[in-house]
Amino acid sequence: MTIIDRPTQTTTGRPGYELSPWERRFIGIHIFIAIVALAIGSLIGPLQALEYSNVDLYQYLEPVLKSYYQGLTLHGVLNALVWTTFFIVGFTTLTTIKGLRRPLSHPKVNVAGLVVMIVGLVMTAVPLLLDQATVLYTFYPPLKASWFFYVGLTLVVVGSWISGVGFYLTLAAWRRENRGVRSPFIALAGVINAAMWQIATLGVAVEMLTMLIPWSLGWIDATDPELARTYFWFTGHPLVYFWLLPAYISWYGMLPKQAGGKLFSDSLARLAFWMFLIVSVPVGFHHQFADPGVPQIWKWIHALLTYGVFLPSLLTAFTVIASLEYAARRRGGTGLIGWVRALPWNDPSVTAQLLAGILFMFGGVSGLTNASYNLNLVVHNTAWVPGHFHLTVATAVTLSFIGITYWMVPHLAGKRLWSPKMALAQAWTWFVGMVIFSNAMHMLGLLGAPRRTPLGEAPYVPEEWNGHLLRVSIGGTILLVSVILYLIVMWKTFRGPKVAAADVPEVPIAEALRSPQLTPVWLDRFKPWLIVAGLLVLLAYGPQLVDQIGNMNLNAPGVDFKIW
Amino acid sequence: MTTFEDEPEIDESSLNMGIDPWERNWIRFSVVLLVGFAALVTIAGFAGGFQLPGADSEVDPRTVATEGPWADPGVREITPGQFEAYVIAQAWSFNPREIVLPVGAEIDIYVTSVDVQHGFKVTDTNINMMVVPGQVSKLSFTFDEVGDFPYICHEYCGQGHAAMYGTVKVLSEVDYAAQASDTSTEPVEADQ
Numbered sequence: 120m121t122i123i124d125r126p127t128q129t130t131t132g133r134p135g136y137e138l139s140p141w142e143r144r145f146i147g148i149h150i151f152i153a154i155v156a157l158a159i160g161s162l163i164g165p166l167q168a169l170e171y172s173n174v175d176l177y178q179y180l181e182p183v184l185k186s187y188y189q190g191l192t193l194h195g196v197l198n199a200l201v202w203t204t205f206f207i208v209g210f211t212t213l214t215t216i217k218g219l220r221r222p223l224s225h226p227k228v229n230v231a232g233l234v235v236m237i238v239g240l241v242m243t244a245v246p247l248l249l250d251q252a253t254v255l256y257t258f259y260p261p262l263k264a265s266w267f268f269y270v271g272l273t274l275v276v277v278g279s280w281i282s283g284v285g286f287y288l289t290l291a292a293w294r295r296e297n298r299g300v301r302s303p304f305i306a307l308a309g310v311i312n313a314a315m316w317q318i319a320t321l322g323v324a325v326e327m328l329t330m331l332i333p334w335s336l337g338w339i340d341a342t343d344p345e346l347a348r349t350y351f352w353f354t355g356h357p358l359v360y361f362w363l364l365p366a367y368i369s370w371y372g373m374l375p376k377q378a379g380g381k382l383f384s385d386s387l388a389r390l391a392f393w394m395f396l397i398v399s400v401p402v403g404f405h406h407q408f409a410d411p412g413v414p415q416i417w418k419w420i421h422a423l424l425t426y427g428v429f430l431p432s433l434l435t436a437f438t439v440i441a442s443l444e445y446a447a448r449r450r451g452g453t454g455l456i457g458w459v460r461a462l463p464w465n466d467p468s469v470t471a472q473l474l475a476g477i478l479f480m481f482g483g484v485s486g487l488t489n490a491s492y493n494l495n496l497v498v499h500n501t502a503w504v505p506g507h508f509h510l511t512v513a514t515a516v517t518l519s520f521i522g523i524t525y526w527m528v529p530h531l532a533g534k535r536l537w538s539p540k541m542a543l544a545q546a547w548t549w550f551v552g553m554v555i556f557s558n559a560m561h562m563l564g565l566l567g568a569p570r571r572t573p574l575g576e577a578p579y580v581p582e583e584w585n586g587h588l589l590r591v592s593i594g595g596t597i598l599l600v601s602v603i604l605y606l607i608v609m610w611k612t613f614r615g616p617k618v619a620a621a622d623v624p625e626v627p628i629a630e631a632l633r634s635p636q637l638t639p640v641w642l643d644r645f646k647p648w649l650i651v652a653g654l655l656v657l658l659a660y661g662p663q664l665v666d667q668i669g670n671m672n673l674n675a676p677g678v679d680f681k682i683w
Numbered sequence: 684m685t686t687f688e689d690e691p692e693i694d695e696s697s698l699n700m701g702i703d704p705w706e707r708n709w710i711r712f713s714v715v716l717l718v719g720f721a722a723l724v725t726i727a728g729f730a731g732g733f734q735l736p737g738a739d740s741e742v743d744p745r746t747v748a749t750e751g752p753w754a755d756p757g758v759r760e761i762t763p764g765q766f767e768a769y770v771i772a773q774a775w776s777f778n779p780r781e782i783v784l785p786v787g788a789e790i791d792i793y794v795t796s797v798d799v800q801h802g803f804k805v806t807d808t809n810i811n812m813m814v815v816p817g818q819v820s821k822l823s824f825t826f827d828e829v830g831d832f833p834y835i836c837h838e839y840c841g842q843g844h845a846a847m848y849g850t851v852k853v854l855s856e857v858d859y860a861a862q863a864s865d866t867s868t869e870p871v872e873a874d875q
Contacts, residue, residue, distance in 0.1 A: 188839065255839050259800050261816065262841070344800055344815045386700040408735050409802075409811050411818035415728075415737040422724065426717040433713040437706050492724040493733040496811040500802050500837040567806035569837030577845040579833045639698045675744050675816035678798050682774060682841030 149209025160197030168595020218306030232282030239274025261677025322353025380446025471522030482510030503564020556594025775843030
């Protein structure tokens with residue numbers, strides 16, 4: 120090993136900056152809303168899974184949920200958009216403040232961001248619950264939802280932009296105060312994610328403002344659905360990195376500390392985040408491999424760039440596992456693989472994130488399959504795809520976020536985690552339920568089962584699918600148990616008695632094995648990376664976008680009745 | 684404000700990534716792996732002919748059902764063994780609902796939608812397309828096996844989505860000749 124063993128000096132501000140009561144409450148509101156969204160969304164999930172084996176609970180829920188599709192829309196919007204976005208903005212607020220050891224420089228900006236997000240959430244929720252926006256979380260036109268839905272989602276995104284500006288201003292203020300010092304990793308990484316998100320959401324913003332909102336308000340008659348798909352997937356793929364990078368912040372910058380070790384490579388951790396900034400966006404056509412209206416050459420270019428975005432994830436696999444191995448060996452772990460046993464498996468926060476990471480490896484493999492150009496035709500829009508993203512966003516991301524809340528909620532509330540044993544059971548049931556669920560979904564996809572479909576009532580389902588359909592239902596039921604355990608643990612923790620400060624879990628921040636001061640300056644600069652990111656987007660999207668916008672045909676009005 | 688005057692001076696030239704040799708090898712391996720995958724799908728796609736749908740042509744979804752081949756959707760034999768099918772997708776059925784072919788038939792399948800987005804995947808084949816109003820989706824395939832191949836709508840299109848499908852029936856030469864003489868016109872005309 121060529122680790123330069125120099126003592127890690129403090130590179131950040133006031134040692135041991137503690138969150139103020141206001142900051143705890145402010146972050147806590149984000150996390151509270153996120154968990155409520157996760158609760159409602161996840162309780163609806165098993166309804167879909169049970170429908171697969173002909174157990175239709177929707178008929179009993181008729182007054183509340185009108186259809187499978189309304190349930191599926193709520194499940195997708197609440198879990199994939201609301202839970203993630205609110206958690207991420209709250210978590211990034213914490214990593215900014217604790218990473219920089221200073222308060223937000225413009226807290227009013229961040230408050231404004233949260234307020235706009237909440238207004239947007241309410242506007243989105245009303246039509247969803249009234250069955251006026253049963254368009255799934257991709258809202259492809261010309262399925263037409265209430266204009267409230269589009270405006271609401273737009274405001275959620277705008278709110279997250281405003282919060283992102285707040286993070287950026289705070290980092291800039293810290294840099295003025297600490298010239299020549301490398302930005303602390305967890306704070307820098309959070310701001311990189313916010314910047315990536317701002318570039319990425321330009322696509323959906325244009326889709327909303329120039330097409331969907333005017334159309335839903337009756338100002339224009341019809342849409343161009345193919346152009347809408349291109350706008351949507353401009354945002355849709357980097358969206359998954361917006362979810363994933365906060366989990367990576369924890370895996371790189373926090374989990375090693377929780378496991379008793381250090382971050383193996385500060386410079387490669389930073390490099391991975393910069394790579395995500397530049398290659399997350401110009402890859403969206405890999406979601407449109409099966410689309411008409413986009414030439415093969417552009418699909419192929421995006422396929423190549425998608426392989427590029429796998430590289431930082433492969434770097435992450437090495438660095439995170441090396442950090443964990445370092446921790447385990449310090450704890451007395453031995454053997455080529457045997458060191459894994461020495462990790463603190465009795466800590467639910469660690470276990471949840473380790474299990475999330477293990478399933479992410481399989482999610483990576485199925486994702487690589489999706490991205491592989493013509494191979495995509497075997498699986499596109501089949502049950503394989505939800506099988507894949509339940510390993511990624513619903514496990515790598517969600518189970519990691521759940522693991523983070525096992526220290527974060529007690530930290531913010533000044534409490535102790537209620538029943539770590541139940542929390543451990545929650546992590547393991549999630550893991551087991553998801554292995555069964557996602558494996559069955561992948562199998563169904565290979566056999567040709569479509570996604571987004573109540574297969575229990577579909578007339579074309581052959582008998583050979585039945586065993587897999589049953590396993591989807593079993594996996595979904597185990598996941599339901601896991602969600603209920605999680606909600607009990609969170610509720611009991613939240614309602615529990617205040618404990619002495621020494622008993623409240625700390626925010627785990629891992630030191631790097633080598634001083635970040637030795638990391639080259641170019642890994643701490645925004646400008647070159649932002650320029651490269653912009654250029655790549657222009658090259659990879661510019662010509663085809665100009666072509667599609669230049670030939671825009673607003674000729675698809677949809678139908679004049681409520682189609683769901 | 685806190686400053687860091689106690690921060691040791693670091694010679695800029697001594698800064699480096701500090702990459703561990705094992706990690707350096709892992710990065711090399713990762714790059715080779717990804718370049719290899721990219722080469723394989725490129726060869727399969729552009730030399731092997733396993734291609735994706737592309738930009739075929741555009742139509743007006745409001746009037747397409749009355750125009751040209753779309754006014755009479757179904758399957759036609761262009762030259763012996765060479766077929767084409769025009770399929771209209773609408774909530775919540777395909778027109779036609781059956782495509783009957785002799786084994787070995789090469790077919791170009793064109794699909795478009797007159798209302799919302801749909802999907803078109805023929806089970807056990809590489810035919811998998813989004814069907815988008817205003818666009819024509821096209822893929823070609825050779826059916827080398829006798830049997831039924833359902834084509835299923837795989838994009839949510841409203842309440843009846845789960846019931847939206849059709850079937851490619853691939854018959855032996857003998858059976859195909861027999862049914863072709865049974866029905867002197869188009870094999871099957873779907874209705875609403």
